[in-house]
Amino acid sequence: MKSLSLYTAVIAAALVAGPVLAQDDVPLHKQNGVLVDARGMTVYTFDKDKRRKSACLDKCADNWPPVQASTAVLSPPFNTIKRPDGSLQITYKGKPLYTFIKDKNPGDKTGDKLMQGAWHVVTN
Numbered sequence: 001m002k003s004l005s006l007y008t009a010v011i012a013a014a015l016v017a018g019p020v021l022a023q024d025d026v027p028l029h030k031q032n033g034v035l036v037d038a039r040g041m042t043v044y045t046f047d048k049d050k051r052r053k054s055a056c057l058d059k060c061a062d063n064w065p066p067v068q069a070s071t072a073v074l075s076p077p078f079n080t081i082k083r084p085d086g087s088l089q090i091t092y093k094g095k096p097l098y099t100f101i102k103d104k105n106p107g108d109k110t111g112d113k114l115m116q117g118a119w120h121v122v123t124n
Helices: 002-017 059-063
Strands: 029-031 034-036 044-046 078-082 088-092 119-121
Touching: none
Parallel strands: none
Antiparallel strands: 029 034, 044 119, 078 088
16 A cells, blocks of 8 residues: 555656656756756757758757757657757757757756747747
């Protein structure tokens, strides 16, 4: 009976505060209504991306590092795409995800609406 109560408590805690991905090596979660990576850094999408294809390459990717993934299976609405260099990038609802090099501290959102509003903090 005690193990069932502990199991129930663990499941309830996971549903309330757990990561939104099915893997532990690249956890993304909501923090203050914004999607962040394991270090608490804000995650962005880019309007110029096509569904499941990144348009942010080379110098762009130096400034907007793709959120990397392993080969682990992700739970919808998350998935991965293969980048031209062969690395895997996490997507949210088909949109590739990035962090921003000028965000220095967890919770910074200095990239939101840059490039005439092409970059967006992920909020839903």
